Amino acid sequence: MITPRPGGRTARTQAVVFEAAAALLAEKDPGQLSMTEIAVRAGVAATSLYRRWGDVRTLLMEVAVERLARESPLPDTGALAGDLKAWTAAIAGSLASPGGSAFFRVYVATAPTGSAEMPGRARAIGRRLEQVQAMLDRASARGERAPGVLEVTDHLLAPLYMRALFGVPADPAFAEALVDRLLSQT
Amino acid sequence: MITPRPGGRTARTQAVVFEAAAALLAEKDPGQLSMTEIAVRAGVAATSLYRRWGDVRTLLMEVAVERLARESPLPDTGALAGDLKAWTAAIAGSLASPGGSAFFRVYVATAPTGSAEMPGRARAIGRRLEQVQAMLDRASARGERAPGVLEVTDHLLAPLYMRALFGVPADPAFAEALVDRLLSQT
């Protein structure tokens, strides 16, 4: 059984487990969560969680990746400024929701202090960067002058996530101002 | 015994414990560290750690606060641009060292996902913000036009920490460019 159907047992238990983990993530630190706790909340045997994900870090990273994919769709407004504004607004919105910075917290908490590895990590962050690159490529194809991916992460993503982390509100107007600031400097 | 002398037993064990924790922090995630592990490395009974700090989170937060205070001194070059450049360069430097983002990781890992509390947290982050405010106040007193604290955290600190988190190098030139970019927009 490599890819079970959406309604299969495997998919079903994964769904309840992810749901339970996400709910707990909105309540407490990633570092405070245990396999046992998630298993109880999900109504699933802890044994199953250990067998499928190995440890809490791995499980939480998968949850984060899955949620991220759903929360900020890639916009296409026809202009770079519009794309970036819609995208950052969506990010700001999801960061504002309870547990909205959960993905980011999980990433940081599970990221190795050293330099190397992490397949889940690369996948998680790769998703965001692919979105950025796609937008920038479209802009270039239209003949617009576009910044690089690094500029976007440095000047758009960084302030938004930092604010989420420190509890400073980041409303849509702030996100929009960041985009204007970035584009006026290219 | 409220404030034991620098050479006292309490201070001595705290020193070895902090040293051990910092060393381990450079090797693995904050979330991976246990009291037991730190105790063994420090050559101290785990019992003592539990009694003095209660749990790993609390201990690590204190370690982070203590290290931060030593790592980035407040510069005074006579001009805001110079102050900010010296300060960001110091931050970039310590972030580049092995385990340099340990403080930040600890902060994120131990920060509650919910909204409330945290004495250690406020103290930790307050230190950085006081430094910023002091620099900005001096600049204003000299008659220079100075940005607000939020601008500094959004546009200087955020990119630096974000890069540290994702393993993207942030050299002194990058830090300097951030300062120029910020000041040219005030």
Added chain:
DNA sequence: GAATTAATGCAAATTATTTTGCATTAATGG
């Protein structure tokens, strides 16, 4: 729809973490 395969649940065993009680050692105050 039976046979096969994989995932799950459950209980027991193992291992790690945390707490507790008490003896010991170091620091402090006369």
Added chain:
DNA sequence: CCATTAATGCAAAATAATTTGCATTAATTC
């Protein structure tokens, strides 16, 4: 220097987390 107080160490107990073996249930294949 002696008495007092607080911190530490050590061992045992209590709790929590993780692993393992095996029976059971659900899904897939033919």
